[in-house]
Amino acid sequence: MREMAGLTLEGVTKRFGSTTAVDAVDIRVADGEFLAVLGPSGCGKTTLLRLIAGFERPDGGTLAIGNTVVSGPRTFVPPERRRVGIVFQSYALWPHMTVEGNVGYPLRTAGVKGGAYRARVEAALASVGLTGYGVRRPAELSGGQRQRVALARCLVMEPSLMLLDEPLANLDVHLRASMEAEFAAFHAKTRATMVYITHDQSEAMALADRIAVMDGGRVVQVATPRTLYREPATAMVAGFIGRGALVPVTVETAEDGGRVRVAWERGTAIVRAAPGRRPGPGLLCVRPEDLAVGETGAPGTVRRVVYKGGATAVEVDVGGVTLALSVPEGAVPHPGQSLRIAVTDGWIVPAAADDLTPATAAFRPEAAVREASPAA
Ligand SMILES: Nc1ncnc2c1ncn2[C@@H]1O[C@H](COP(=O)(O)OP(=O)(O)OP(=O)(O)O)[C@@H](O)[C@H]1O
Ligand SMILES: [Mg+2]
Numbered sequence: 001m002r003e004m005a006g007l008t009l010e011g012v013t014k015r016f017g018s019t020t021a022v023d024a025v026d027i028r029v030a031d032g033e034f035l036a037v038l039g040p041s042g043c044g045k046t047t048l049l050r051l052i053a054g055f056e057r058p059d060g061g062t063l064a065i066g067n068t069v070v071s072g073p074r075t076f077v078p079p080e081r082r083r084v085g086i087v088f089q090s091y092a093l094w095p096h097m098t099v100e101g102n103v104g105y106p107l108r109t110a111g112v113k114g115g116a117y118r119a120r121v122e123a124a125l126a127s128v129g130l131t132g133y134g135v136r137r138p139a140e141l142s143g144g145q146r147q148r149v150a151l152a153r154c155l156v157m158e159p160s161l162m163l164l165d166e167p168l169a170n171l172d173v174h175l176r177a178s179m180e181a182e183f184a185a186f187h188a189k190t191r192a193t194m195v196y197i198t199h200d201q202s203e204a205m206a207l208a209d210r211i212a213v214m215d216g217g218r219v220v221q222v223a224t225p226r227t228l229y230r231e232p233a234t235a236m237v238a239g240f241i242g243r244g245a246l247v248p249v250t251v252e253t254a255e256d257g258g259r260v261r262v263a264w265e266r267g268t269a270i271v272r273a274a275p276g277r278r279p280g281p282g283l284l285c286v287r288p289e290d291l292a293v294g295e296t297g298a299p300g301t302v303r304r305v306v307y308k309g310g311a312t313a314v315e316v317d318v319g320g321v322t323l324a325l326s327v328p329e330g331a332v333p334h335p336g337q338s339l340r341i342a343v344t345d346g347w348i349v350p351a352a353a354d355d356l357t358p359a360t361a362a363f364r365p366e367a368a369v370r371e372a373s374p375a376a
Contacts, residue, residue, distance in 0.1 A: 004066045005160035005193045006031040007052065011061035012071075014047055021047040023343045024061065032191040036204035039214035040240070048259035049163050051355070052084055052195060054079035065161060068256075085159030087167045087208060093138040099125070100134035101150045109219075110157075124156035127186065144175040148182075156184075163207075164196045168203065178251035180206055201241055213237050229287070230235075230271070231347055238285040238349050241325050243313070247284045253275060260348060265319045266298030271346035283349045288313070288326040290345040293333075297342035302333045315339055 007029040014022040021044045029035045037045050051063065052054040054070065054077060063071040067083070070077040093102050104121045125131055128148040138146055147167060154162060167183075168176045184207055189193055198204050204211045205225040211223045213236075221233040230274060232238035235246055249262040251273065260273045262284055300318035311326045314333060318341055325341070333339055351364065 005029045008064040012058050012063055013060040014056055015059050020217050025219050027212055029193055031193055034187050034194045034209045036203055036208035036211045037197045038204045038211050043214040044167055044217040045214060049165050049197055053084055053163055054082050085154035085157055085162045087150050087154050087164045089372035091146050093146060093149055095138050099136050099149050102149055102158055106157050119155055124152040125157055128152045144171055152259050161193045166197055183207055195360055232285055232349060234351055235283055235349055244285055244287040247321050249282055249284045249313045251279050269343035274350040277348055283351055284346045285349050286346040288324055291323055291325040291345050292342045293339050294342045297340040300341050302335050302337045305335055
């Protein structure tokens with residue numbers, strides 16, 4: 001019954017004065033796919049969503065929903081004819097209307113009445129676990145319940161494409177977790193195509209088939225959560241996704257199994273790299289699980305020890321580079337302690353030459369040690 005609602009963006013660009021909010025973005029979202037869009041504040045996420053919804057007209061490029069071009073050089077389909085469901089970060093409920101009034105609003109606008117109207121409102125409320133709440137007003141609901149009303153209002157139109165802009169941003173940790181589960185269940189049930197904006201990487205990783213990472217209006221990488229974590233395309237992605245460090249190294253020789261031998265100030269290691277990686281300077285992304293405390297390895301000094309519940313995060317200074325690792329209970333060192341760190345794995349960031357400027361090649365604590373903790 002449902003229409004095909006894949007999404008194709010080609011060279012989509014939007015400028016506000018001298019700001020290029022969205023810069024030549026190419027993305028293909030398969031029908032039924034859950035795509036998360038992740039990136040720092042101001043990188044263009046909301047503008048991208050507004051372009052897809054039709055609230056903004058692109059300055060360049062083409063945007064198609066299913067097989068229909070909705071924005072292009074000579075085409076512009078208005079938002080109400082794109083048949084997309086949208087959930088904004090601020091729930092934007094009408095305070096004077098009941099829950100039922102809010103959820104049914106798009107149906108009334110579309111002229112749906114009587115039994116069909118009541119049945120669809122009931123079904124939408126049931127799907128977000130709010131059966132029986134129809135007579136309440138938004139002020140009589142918790143934040144999470146309001147968020148679910150906003151979701152029900154989107155679901156009631158049975159959209160085949162849903163756009164969600166940080167829908168969980170205002171919720172506490174526990175509510176976020178349960179709403180995350182609801183989004184996952186909803187997606188599994190409907191197979192609606194979802195574009196889900198967040199700046200929370202753990203949320204993106206938990207929900208999405210693929211994640212598009214944006215930076216300065218551009219999409220820098222679109223990949224599965226696992227690939228983003230293990231094989232970041234740029235230094236920005238490496239620092240933004242997961243914990244870890246970026247270490248300037250020299251790629252020396254190719255080894256078996258697509259790996260390369262690298263040398264850095266404090267030793268050598270065998271690490272992963274993209275096929276065809278040539279010798280020369282590079283940036284090594286090392287995650288906590290790529291490091292081991294041992295008898296051999298680079299000498300370092302413990303700088304910081306943070307208990308994370310279960311494991312303990314330890315930052316070790318090794319020749320001016322801060323490496324982040326995770327140690328189990330019972331093996332926790334103390335600040336100032338000397339130890340040796342072996343690099344057992346890592347990934348050579350396949351960065352363009354301009355990504356290797358000293359500013360990014362140097363360790364950036366704020367980026368590389370950013371927490372992956374879901375409780376953040
Ligand atoms: N209507 C507008 N007029 C002028 N500039 C705008 C407008 N909307 C957005 N911008 C600018 O475009 C850029 C991208 O904004 P956008 O809202 O898309 O970012 P975002 O990634 O959603 O950020 P956040 O995570 O903070 O919500 C920013 O520099 C912003 O200031
Ligand atoms: Mg935004």
